[in-house]
Amino acid sequence: MPRNRRPASVSGGWDGCARGTFAPEAEGLKLVWPHSARPWKGIAVISRDLDTPKAGGGETPTLFSFRLLASDGHARRGEIATAHGPVATPAFMAVGTQATVKGLTSEAVRATGSDIVLANTYHLMLRPGAERIAALGGLHRFMHWPQAILTDSGGFQVMSLTELRKVEDKGVTFRSHLDGATVELSPERAIEIQNLLGSDIAMQLDECLELPAPRPELERAMHLSLAWAERSKRAFEAASPQRALFGIVQGGDDLQLRMASARSLVATGFHGYAIGGLAVGEPQEVMLRTVAEVAPVLPADRPRYLMGVGTPEDLVESVARGIDMFDCVLPTRNGRHGLAFTRFGPVNLKNARHAGDPRPLDEASACPAARDYSRAYLHHLVKANEMLGAILLTTVNLSYYQELMAGMRAAIAAGTFADFYASAREGWARGDVLPA
Amino acid sequence: MPRNRRPASVSGGWDGCARGTFAPEAEGLKLVWPHSARPWKGIAVISRDLDTPKAGGGETPTLFSFRLLASDGHARRGEIATAHGPVATPAFMAVGTQATVKGLTSEAVRATGSDIVLANTYHLMLRPGAERIAALGGLHRFMHWPQAILTDSGGFQVMSLTELRKVEDKGVTFRSHLDGATVELSPERAIEIQNLLGSDIAMQLDECLELPAPRPELERAMHLSLAWAERSKRAFEAASPQRALFGIVQGGDDLQLRMASARSLVATGFHGYAIGGLAVGEPQEVMLRTVAEVAPVLPADRPRYLMGVGTPEDLVESVARGIDMFDCVLPTRNGRHGLAFTRFGPVNLKNARHAGDPRPLDEASACPAARDYSRAYLHHLVKANEMLGAILLTTVNLSYYQELMAGMRAAIAAGTFADFYASAREGWARGDVLPA
Numbered sequence: 001m002p003r004n005r006r007p008a009s010v011s012g013g014w015d016g017c018a019r020g021t022f023a024p025e026a027e028g029l030k031l032v033w034p035h036s037a038r039p040w041k042g043i044a045v046i047s048r049d050l051d052t053p054k055a056g057g058g059e060t061p062t063l064f065s066f067r068l069l070a071s072d073g074h075a076r077r078g079e080i081a082t083a084h085g086p087v088a089t090p091a092f093m094a095v096g097t098q099a100t101v102k103g104l105t106s107e108a109v110r111a112t113g114s115d116i117v118l119a120n121t122y123h124l125m126l127r128p129g130a131e132r133i134a135a136l137g138g139l140h141r142f143m144h145w146p147q148a149i150l151t152d153s154g155g156f157q158v159m160s161l162t163e164l165r166k167v168e169d170k171g172v173t174f175r176s177h178l179d180g181a182t183v184e185l186s187p188e189r190a191i192e193i194q195n196l197l198g199s200d201i202a203m204q205l206d207e208c209l210e211l212p213a214p215r216p217e218l219e220r221a222m223h224l225s226l227a228w229a230e231r232s233k234r235a236f237e238a239a240s241p242q243r244a245l246f247g248i249v250q251g252g253d254d255l256q257l258r259m260a261s262a263r264s265l266v267a268t269g270f271h272g273y274a275i276g277g278l279a280v281g282e283p284q285e286v287m288l289r290t291v292a293e294v295a296p297v298l299p300a301d302r303p304r305y306l307m308g309v310g311t312p313e314d315l316v317e318s319v320a321r322g323i324d325m326f327d328c329v330l331p332t333r334n335g336r337h338g339l340a341f342t343r344f345g346p347v348n349l350k351n352a353r354h355a356g357d358p359r360p361l362d363e364a365s366a367c368p369a370a371r372d373y374s375r376a377y378l379h380h381l382v383k384a385n386e387m388l389g390a391i392l393l394t395t396v397n398l399s400y401y402q403e404l405m406a407g408m409r410a411a412i413a414a415g416t417f418a419d420f421y422a423s424a425r426e427g428w429a430r431g432d433v434l435p436a
Numbered sequence: 437m438p439r440n441r442r443p444a445s446v447s448g449g450w451d452g453c454a455r456g457t458f459a460p461e462a463e464g465l466k467l468v469w470p471h472s473a474r475p476w477k478g479i480a481v482i483s484r485d486l487d488t489p490k491a492g493g494g495e496t497p498t499l500f501s502f503r504l505l506a507s508d509g510h511a512r513r514g515e516i517a518t519a520h521g522p523v524a525t526p527a528f529m530a531v532g533t534q535a536t537v538k539g540l541t542s543e544a545v546r547a548t549g550s551d552i553v554l555a556n557t558y559h560l561m562l563r564p565g566a567e568r569i570a571a572l573g574g575l576h577r578f579m580h581w582p583q584a585i586l587t588d589s590g591g592f593q594v595m596s597l598t599e600l601r602k603v604e605d606k607g608v609t610f611r612s613h614l615d616g617a618t619v620e621l622s623p624e625r626a627i628e629i630q631n632l633l634g635s636d637i638a639m640q641l642d643e644c645l646e647l648p649a650p651r652p653e654l655e656r657a658m659h660l661s662l663a664w665a666e667r668s669k670r671a672f673e674a675a676s677p678q679r680a681l682f683g684i685v686q687g688g689d690d691l692q693l694r695m696a697s698a699r700s701l702v703a704t705g706f707h708g709y710a711i712g713g714l715a716v717g718e719p720q721e722v723m724l725r726t727v728a729e730v731a732p733v734l735p736a737d738r739p740r741y742l743m744g745v746g747t748p749e750d751l752v753e754s755v756a757r758g759i760d761m762f763d764c765v766l767p768t769r770n771g772r773h774g775l776a777f778t779r780f781g782p783v784n785l786k787n788a789r790h791a792g793d794p795r796p797l798d799e800a801s802a803c804p805a806a807r808d809y810s811r812a813y814l815h816h817l818v819k820a821n822e823m824l825g826a827i828l829l830t831t832v833n834l835s836y837y838q839e840l841m842a843g844m845r846a847a848i849a850a851g852t853f854a855d856f857y858a859s860a861r862e863g864w865a866r867g868d869v870l871p872a
Contacts, residue, residue, distance in 0.1 A: 100817060100824040105805075128791065128816045136794050136812050144808050355564065358572050369541075372580050376572050380535065380564045387539040387823055 064200065064244035064271055066303045070413045074295065074322040077412035080116075080303055082148040082200040083242070084140060087115040089303060090319045090408050092401045093150060093327040098123050099133075099143040101398075102332055103391045106145040112367070112395060113402030116148035116200075118327040121193050122157030126176050126183070130196035138198030150327070151199035153190040153232075153248075155206045156276070156308070167207060169224065187228040191235040191245075199243065203274065204232035206248040211281040218252035222261050225250040225276075229265055244271035246305060252277055253286050255293050262297040273298045274305040275323075279314070288317050295322035312341060312404055312428070316421050319408050331397030336390040338382040341400045342370070343427040349393065354379040367399035500636065500680035500707055502739045506849045510731065510758040513848035516552075516739055518584040518636040519678070520576060523551040525739060526755045526844050528837045529586060529763040534559050535569075535579040537834075538768055539827045542581040548803070548831060549838030552584035552636075554763040557629050558593035562612050562619070566632035574634030586763070587635035589626040589668075589684075591642045592712070592744070603643060605660065623664040627671040627681075635679065639710065640668035642684040647717040654688035658697050661686040661712075665701055680707035682741060688713055689722050691729050698733040709734045710741040711759075715750070724753050731758035748777060748840055748864070752857050755844050767833030772826040774818040777836045778806070779863040785829065790815040803835035 063083035070077040080087040094101045094109055096117045101109045109117060119139060124130060133142050139149055158165060158174050165174035171186030187205040194202035206225040209217060229247045236245040247265035251257030265273060275294055278287045291306060298304050305325035306318050315326055331341055338350040342362050347354075357375040365371050369392040381389030404424070411420030499519035506513040516523040530537045530545055532553045537545045545553060555575060560566060569578050575585055594601060594610050601610035607622030623641040630638035642661040645653060665683045672681040683701035687693030701709060711730055714723045727742060734740050741761035742754050751762055767777055774786040778798050783790075793811040801807050805828040817825030840860070847856030 098816070098820045098822055099813070100822050103823040103827070105824065105827065127820060128812070132792060132812070135792065136810060142810070142813050142816075144813070356568060356571065374572060374578070376564070376568070377535070377578050377580070380578075384534045384563060386534055386536050387826065388536040388541065390823065391539070391541065391827075 063242050066272070066301065068300065070415075072412045072415050072417040073320060075319050075408070075412045075417045076322060076324055077409050078303065078324055080148070082116075082244075084146060084148045084200055085115065087148050088406075088409055089324040090315070090405055090412075091116060091325050092315065092405045093118040093325065094398050094401075095120075095327055095329045095332055096143065096145075096149075098127070099139060101394070102336065103387070103394045104398075106143060108391075108395060109145070109398065110147065112398035113406060114147070114398065116150060117145060118150045118152065119143070119197070119199065120154070120157055121151050121190060121197070121203075122154035122161070122185075124151075124197060125154060125185075125193050126178050130193040134196035134198070138196075140198060148200045149197075150201040150305075150325075151194045151197055151203065152307075153187075153203040153205040154185055154193070155190070156208050158185060159208055167224070169227065171205070172207075187231040188235040191232050191239065195236075195239045195243075201244045201246060201272065202236065203246050204229045204248055204270075206250055206276055208250065208277045208280065209252060211253055211277075211286075213252055215254055215257075218250075218254050218257055222250045222252075222257050226261060226264050229270075230268055233268060233270065246270055246272040246274050246303075248274045248276040248307070249294055249298075250277050253282050253290065255290065258290055258294050259297060262294050266297065266299060270302070272303040272305060272325075274307050274325075276307045278306065279309045279328075284314065284317075287314070288321060291318050291323060292321045298322075312401070312424070315401075315404060316408065316424060319412075320417070320421065331401045332394050335394035335397040338389065338393065339397075340370075340378075340393050341397045342432065343400070343424075344430050344432045345428045347375075347432045349375065349378045349382045349389070351379075361396055365396075365399065366403065367396055369393075369395040370399065499678045502708070502737065504736065506851075508848045508851050508853040509756060510728075511755045511844070511848045511853045512758060512760055513845050514739065514760055516584070518552075518680075520582060520584045520636055521551065523584050524842075524845055525760040526751075526841055526848075527552060527761050528751065528841045529554040529761065530834050530837075531556075531763055531765045531768055532579065532581075534563070535575060537830070538772065539823070539830045540834075542579060544827075544831060545581070545834065546583065548834035549842060550583070550834065552586060553581060554586045554588065555579070555633070555635065556590070556593055557587050557626060557633070557639075558590035558597070558621075560587075560633060561590060561621075561629050562614050566629040570632035570634070574632075576634060584636045585633075586637040586741075586761075587630045587633055587639065588743075589639040589641040590621050590629070591626070592644050594621060595644055603660070605663065607641070608643075623667040624671040627668050627675065631672075631675050631679075637680045637682060637708065638672065639682050640665045640684055640706075642686055642712055644686065644713045644716065645688060647689055647713075647722075649688055651690055651693075654686075654690050654693055658686045658688075658693050662697060662700050665706075666704055669704060669706065682706055682708040682710050682739075684710045684712040684743070685730055685734075686713050689718050689726065691726065694726055694730050695733060698730050702733065702735060706738070708739040708741060708761075710743050710761075712743045714742065715745045715764075720750065720753075723750070724757065727754050727759060728757045734758075748837070748860070751837070751840060752844065752860060755848075756853070756857065767837050768830050771830035771833040774825065774829065775833075776806075776814075776829050777833045778868065779836070779860075780866050780868045781864045783811075783868045785811065785814045785818045785825070787815075797832055801832075801835065802839065803832055805829075805831040806835065 065081045066078055068076055068078045078089040080089060094114050094117050097120045099119055101117060133139055136142050140146060158172050161177050162174035165172055171184055173184050176183055190205040205228045207221040209221050247270035249258060249262045249265060251261045278290060295304055303324040304322060306323045308328055309326050310328055340347040340349060340361050354375040359375055361370040363371055373392060407420055411417045501517045502514055504512055504514045514525040516525060530550050530553050533556045535555055537553060569575055572578050576582060594608050597613050598610035601608055607620055609620050612619055626641040641664045643657040645657050683706035685698045685701060687697045714726060731740055739760040742759045744764055745762050746764055776783040776785060776797050790811040795811055797806040799807055809828060843856055847853045
């Protein structure tokens with residue numbers, strides 16, 4: 001059996017990587033909606049994108065699907081289909097918080113190799129408002145991004161950005177960080193907002209805790225998130241099933257809670273599954289162990305999304321454990337602060353050693369920003385606080401992240417994922433040294 | 437005689453436009469270097485750009501020339517040749533203060549239609565330093581801009597940005613706005629710096645006063661600037677005559693001083709002539725009257741550059757009076773602050789009336805940034821202080837400025853400059869109104 005076709009239950013040999021038990025071939029590689037475990041029946045399809053809205057029972061159409069194309073160990077090569085084009089997985093989503101990936105035109109984001117971006121429900125509901133974006137034709141048109149969009153539910157930002165918040169069963173009440181106005185966000189409203197935005201993938205509202213957190217707190221938040229998941233699904237079904245809704249596994253660093261959360265979500269049935277509440281303060285090995293334990297519980301025929309992760313190493317380690325999708329502010333935020341991600345590890349352009357260096361960041365890069373500008377110029381732009389420094393380094397970083405994802409995808413398809421990872425690690429370990 | 441071939445001494449019929457007396461055909465349209473009036477002889481050519489540096493007397497090669505292609509009234513259509521490509525005139529130069537047009541990649545600047553940009557000697561001498569840029573291969577390579585560059589002399593910024601400055605005959609001493617270090621700038625050092633940067637057009641060091649200013653002050657500064665012009669030329673001749681050096685007419689709002697300054701500079705002989713010290717507080721009619729009086733004194737076969745100007749109306753009015761080149765921060769700085777320049781006048785995207793407006797700024801524009809994004813989105817970006825707002829509006833504004841220049845060039849060639857101006861004015865007067 002060729003390496004890329006072996007059942008995923010055969011370990012890929014990654015140290016510390018838990019063994020999964022799914023066998024994609026046996027389950028069928030093409031997702032057919034509705035999910036057989038919990039058919040989504042009787043949904044009135046209220047379509048904004050389709051020409052002929054339908055209503056009624058039986059199988060409901062969706063423009064979302066996931067195909068698993070190859071696997072290598074637990075690492076999976078797949079493709080998500082959306083109404084706004086395909087998304088090759090493993091996929092990295094650049095973060096477009098306020099309907100813009102900071103500093104880049106949508107064309108520039110696309111040129112980095114992005115099939116999909118993430119936008120933040122919390123920010124957009126407050127400004128300019130979901131109803132306004134809907135009236136303007138939806139988020140894709142608003143931000144001039146014709147490819148796929150995933151929106152988060154707003155939960156994470158409510159927890160991390162607002163004060164005076166009150167979490168109750170019905171939802172969360174908080175003060176806007178913009179004007180102090182009191183705002184309520186329920187699972188139903190989070191879905192309504194995401195439907196108004198018209199994202200291709202919506203996320204359930206969940207409660208995400210910083211780690212470490214006491215077990216009773218983790219348990220309470222996990223159960224609340226599960227209840228919100230059910231309500232999110234009901235609200236979503238009532239509106240726009242031709243898009244996708246993902247459930248979010250919570251439970252902090254407690255594996256027992258994580259398992260319970262994952263199994264319960266799978267029983268409810270979602271188009272995809274996210275693992276949330278990681279990369280929030282815990283050590284990397286805790287995160288990876290959690291991923292390794294949770295991923296095999298999730299259905300092989302649905303995409304798996306590790307939220308808010310991470311470093312290049314995090315991405316490869318998590319793909320090795322069966323993750324298909326990521327989002328993270330690291331490449332964009334660090335780019336704005338003078339840090340470049342390269343094949344040879346991070347490069348801090350603020351450092352005076354670059355001031356006279358005529359070499360580009362990586363002359364072998366496919367990214368013009370990494371090839372056409374000297375380190376000396378990038379250093380100058382960063383020191384002078386010029387926008388172009390942020391623009392070029394954001395471009396460099398997103399391009400490197402997308403190059404890494406493309407490299408993983410090719411390696412999984414070729415059955416050479418372990419070799420690819422070894423080679424990537426070698427580059428990171430070499431570091432950004434001057435040639436002898 | 438076709439309209440575009442008539443002598444420039446025939447008035448174009450512009451209200452308030454002084455009548456010039458030059459006749460380009462008679463003087464010959466092609467500039468042959470050195471200028472016949474004051475041959476630049478015996479110059480040792482120290483070449484950084486050419487493969488085979490030459491030395492010796494006689495006529496010295498230059499990669500700079502100016503051809504007058506057509507005129508319509510006093511308005512001139514020409515072409516500057518530089519070692520870094522041609523510059524169609526009338527030309528607008530985007531300001532790239534710190535070796536970057538704020539917010540745009542060099543490709544994006546080029547895409548707005550720019551043949552040439554301006555960089556600031558003052559800023560670059562302080563950071564990263566002229567010697568550093570020279571060691572890195574010069575400013576073109578440093579900022580990844582293969583087209584033409586004009587550098588100012590640093591004088592204007594020294595006067596406007598620094599404290600504790602002391603202006604003496606030998607030069608100016610000031611404190612750096614970056615670290616308070618004491619720095620000296622002489623005419624010779626200003627030329628040396630610009631040679632190190634490798635700009636295609638260098639400017640003499642001058643002293644520029646804010647208006648209104650007492651006549652004795654204006655006279656002193658004008659004479660100092662003339663003395664510095666002579667020294668600048670001597671320093672320039674000794675180093676790099678294959679590039680161009682422009683003299684700067686000073687004299688404030690005193691026409692007598694202006695005439696004396698212009699005549700003296702012409703007697704000295706420069707590759708081109710700038711009118712400095714305008715748009716520094718005086719009414720527009722004072723500026724335009726000065727331009728109208730000074731331009732005819734300048735040789736027809738050399739480009740004329742009105743420094744730091746201006747609004748779209750300023751540009752057209754000044755071209756009508758014989759100006760060939762402009763630079764101004766208006767389109768870029770205003771773009772960063774939410775103001776768009778359009779065919780229908782300025783549009784303040786901060787204004788709440790745009791919040792729900794799905795229309796682009798100008799759907800007929802050749803500029804994608806003016807076409808592909810709704811006013812609502814631009815308003816959102818500006819309100820949210822997103823970099824992309826500055827990027828898109830800077831692009832829109834530079835594109836509009838370049839479109840205006842291209843329109844003037846075509847109209848001059850066709851002998852329809854007055855019609856073009858009438859049509860442009862009509863658009864500005866219409867204003868940014870909603871369609872009925």
